Amino acid sequence: MFSDYTLSELGSIFVMQGFAGLILFSVFVLMALGLAIIFGQMGVINMAHGEFMILGAYVTYFTSQFFLKYLPGLFGGYFFIAMILAFLASGALGLVVEWGLIRHLYKRPLDTLLATWGLSLILQQTYRSVFGAREVGVDLPEWMMGSLDLTDTIQVQINGLFVMGLTAVITACVFLLMFRSRWGKQVRAVVQNRVMAGAVGINTEKVDRYTFALGCGIAGIAGSAFTMIGSTGPTSGQLYIVDTFLVVVFGGAASLFGTIASAFTISQAQSTMEFFLSGSMAKVLTLLVVVGILMLRPQGLFTLKVRR
Amino acid sequence: MSDDKERGLESALRRKLLMGIGALPAVALFPKIAFADKPATSAVNTTGLAVGDDEVTVGILHSITGTMAISETGSVEAEKLAIAQINEAGGVLGRKIKIIQEDGASDWPTFAEKARKLLVNDKVACVFGCWTSASRKAVLPVFEQYNGMLYYPTFYEGLEQSKNVIYTGQEATQQILAGLDWVHSTKKAKTFYLIGSDYIWPRTSMKIARKHIEEHLGGKVVGEEYFPLGHTQFNSVINKFKLKKPDVIYAAVVGGSNVAFYKQLKAAGIDLSKQTLMTISVTEDEIDGIGGENIAGAYSCMKYFESLDNPNNKEFVAAFHKMWGEKTVIGDVTQAAYLGPNLWKLAVEKAGSFDVDKIAAASPGIEFTKAPEGYVKIHENHHLWSRTRVGQAQADGQFKVVYETKDLIEPNPFPKGYQ
Numbered sequence: 001m002f003s004d005y006t007l008s009e010l011g012s013i014f015v016m017q018g019f020a021g022l023i024l025f026s027v028f029v030l031m032a033l034g035l036a037i038i039f040g041q042m043g044v045i046n047m048a049h050g051e052f053m054i055l056g057a058y059v060t061y062f063t064s065q066f067f068l069k070y071l072p073g074l075f076g077g078y079f080f081i082a083m084i085l086a087f088l089a090s091g092a093l094g095l096v097v098e099w100g101l102i103r104h105l106y107k108r109p110l111d112t113l114l115a116t117w118g119l120s121l122i123l124q125q126t127y128r129s130v131f132g133a134r135e136v137g138v139d140l141p142e143w144m145m146g147s148l149d150l151t152d153t154i155q156v157q158i159n160g161l162f163v164m165g166l167t168a169v170i171t172a173c174v175f176l177l178m179f180r181s182r183w184g185k186q187v188r189a190v191v192q193n194r195v196m197a198g199a200v201g202i203n204t205e206k207v208d209r210y211t212f213a214l215g216c217g218i219a220g221i222a223g224s225a226f227t228m229i230g231s232t233g234p235t236s237g238q239l240y241i242v243d244t245f246l247v248v249v250f251g252g253a254a255s256l257f258g259t260i261a262s263a264f265t266i267s268q269a270q271s272t273m274e275f276f277l278s279g280s281m282a283k284v285l286t287l288l289v290v291v292g293i294l295m296l297r298p299q300g301l302f303t304l305k306v307r308r
Numbered sequence: 309m310s311d312d313k314e315r316g317l318e319s320a321l322r323r324k325l326l327m328g329i330g331a332l333p334a335v336a337l338f339p340k341i342a343f344a345d346k347p348a349t350s351a352v353n354t355t356g357l358a359v360g361d362d363e364v365t366v367g368i369l370h371s372i373t374g375t376m377a378i379s380e381t382g383s384v385e386a387e388k389l390a391i392a393q394i395n396e397a398g399g400v401l402g403r404k405i406k407i408i409q410e411d412g413a414s415d416w417p418t419f420a421e422k423a424r425k426l427l428v429n430d431k432v433a434c435v436f437g438c439w440t441s442a443s444r445k446a447v448l449p450v451f452e453q454y455n456g457m458l459y460y461p462t463f464y465e466g467l468e469q470s471k472n473v474i475y476t477g478q479e480a481t482q483q484i485l486a487g488l489d490w491v492h493s494t495k496k497a498k499t500f501y502l503i504g505s506d507y508i509w510p511r512t513s514m515k516i517a518r519k520h521i522e523e524h525l526g527g528k529v530v531g532e533e534y535f536p537l538g539h540t541q542f543n544s545v546i547n548k549f550k551l552k553k554p555d556v557i558y559a560a561v562v563g564g565s566n567v568a569f570y571k572q573l574k575a576a577g578i579d580l581s582k583q584t585l586m587t588i589s590v591t592e593d594e595i596d597g598i599g600g601e602n603i604a605g606a607y608s609c610m611k612y613f614e615s616l617d618n619p620n621n622k623e624f625v626a627a628f629h630k631m632w633g634e635k636t637v638i639g640d641v642t643q644a645a646y647l648g649p650n651l652w653k654l655a656v657e658k659a660g661s662f663d664v665d666k667i668a669a670a671s672p673g674i675e676f677t678k679a680p681e682g683y684v685k686i687h688e689n690h691h692l693w694s695r696t697r698v699g700q701a702q703a704d705g706q707f708k709v710v711y712e713t714k715d716l717i718e719p720n721p722f723p724k725g726y727q
Contacts, residue, residue: 020543020544136597140599146575157572160543229541229572231563231564235375239540270541279533280506283539
């Protein structure tokens with residue numbers, strides 16, 4: 001397939017293809033990070049993760065509308081405010097959901113699966129009734145569109161760079177929070193031994209609530225960022241949920257590093273295969289490889305002890 | 309012998325008398341009918357449909373919930389508008405139309421179940437509904453078993469024909485062939501890259517497109533690819549476009565993937581005013597989600613665009629906006645859905661009856677001159693004669709019509725040499 005092209009053409013295609021793989025990697029990490037915190041650290045299977053993301057996307061949409069109408073001069077920077085609002089909105093919804101639903105189900109992990117799936121249906125229908133069944137188009141500031149021309153033949157997407165930068169920042173924040181802060185220590189203590197953690201004076205209920213809210217809030221930021229590359233509609237969250245679970249489970253449910261490693265493996269495999277095969281075949285092969293590896297290592301790539 | 313003759317006379321007399329008595333009720337009714345100007349219910353409804361003296365019940369069966377609600381909302385709105393207009397003008401055979409609406413919930417077995425409910429319990433005179441081919445395939449046996457009538461609005465892959473369905477959208481050849489001819493002759497296009505979502509409609513359509521490109525246009529297909537429904541990452545295929553440099557990207561991507569595809573094309577620096585892209589899956593409805601600036605310059609191949617400049621359409625667009633709000637847009641399928649109730653009314657009036665068999669027999673040849681798309685006529689095969697149009701997407705979310713076929717194109721759901 002390459003015989004008709006010059007070496008420099010091929011070179012630029014491979015650079016761009018490598019970049020495409022990195023974008024996919026960032027997207028996967030961003031999708032999966034929130035879920036990895038909730039699923040990995042708390043053992044809650046949150047099927048409504050996609051709907052928390054879409055809440056973030058809707059918040060972004062409304063922020064953009066607000067800026068267009070009242071502050072058109074500052075439109076170029078609205079996206080940062082939108083992301084903060086998306087984090088707050090999804091996080092707040094997460095708090096409410098944890099308080100009203102999840103905390104009653106900690107001892108019944110399979111029931112959380114059912115309950116959160118029901119929650120996802122309820123949220124979808126709520127979005128549909130409140131925001132309308134049609135998809136909405138989010139206006140982006142001009143600087144986020146288009147691509148940088150590194151050379152004549154190599155173009156790099158600006159929104160791809162943006163997603164990569166965002167992913168790096170959020171991953172760093174989560175890392176600091178979980179492994180360098182007092183609160184992160186409490187979270188890990190609760191994960192390892194809830195009774196003991198409670199005995200030494202950690203308010204385990206509060207830790208649970210904020211961990212869940214943090215995971216949901218990160219989902220909100222992800223949803224906000226994905227308005228650049230995907231659709232915003234009541235059921236758009238469903239597009240991400242399968243890949244998200246795939247990444248988290250493949251990485252080993254309890255390990256944040258596992259999530260990142262698995263996102264890298266899956267994204268590189270998928271984007272390379274997509275280039276040489278057709279889209280559907282690439283997906284089939286990726287899933288086959290993941291299933292094969294999970295058969296050999298049911299616990300995923302990396303493992304830690306989980307709450308019993 | 310004379311006895312016999314006398315008896316014969318007597319019985320003849322008796323028969324005449326009896327006939328006179330029998331006709332009495334009809335005579336008594338006659339003035340009322342003449343004033344109301346409508347035929348008796350017993351005459352126009354011989355199969356026990358829900359048709360009364362003042363009312364006729366029809367069904368609307370679309371997804372109001374679930375993934376497909378995005379697409380089907382416009383169709384419901386158009387059908388309700390058409391029915392409201394018909395009622396305002398006096399109804400059908402003097403009877404107002406009453407709607408029973410059911411939700412298919414984007415789930416094909418639910419569609420079948422609700423279709424059965426509409427036909428068996430509600431005995432509706434006809435149903436306007438379905439959107440995806442999967443939902444139509446699910447309800448088709450129900451409509452054939454209970455002899456119902458379905459008006460189906462979506463452009464679809466063809467390869468189907470039923471006495472119990474009127475297809476108001478285009479079948480695949482009506483949508484594809486003329487558009488390819490146009491892009492071949494005006495853009496001198498030789499190489500094509502085909503890309504679609506992975507299910508029956510894009511695959512069948514691409515098969516037809518490939519045959520036409522290779523056998524009739526002397527062009528070359530340099531790539532053909534399908535992505536799972538809901539796929540959101542298109543960077544790899546975009547790199548393949550850059551490598552193969554096709555004259556035309558020919559796309560049939562649907563749903564959420566559609567939005568992701570165009571956003572990523574734009575972000576990757578593919579300028580649609582230079583790179584010709586033709587799609588058969590983007591209407592004004594989809595642009596709402598994609599964003600006009602992301603798709604400006606692309607060509608879409610349809611039979612209707614909201615921007616069509618004719619008096620029928622201006623009236624239709626104004627009425628639609630008045631009923632459903634200024635911000636709603638009208639896509640190809642929405643217009644096709646609007647045709648359904650109107651074509652049904654014409655068929656009922658032509659047949660002089662609500663009976664499904666009579667409507668099915670009367671439908672071929674029916675012309676609807678007030679159609680927003682211009683003028684349509686029902687073919688023997690229950691599809692519509694219609695024009696193919698090419699529109700270029702504008703940043704404001706509308707299309708500029710750049711080409712339309714001179715003549716109506718004959719529907720050909722079983723195209724020879726294209727399968």
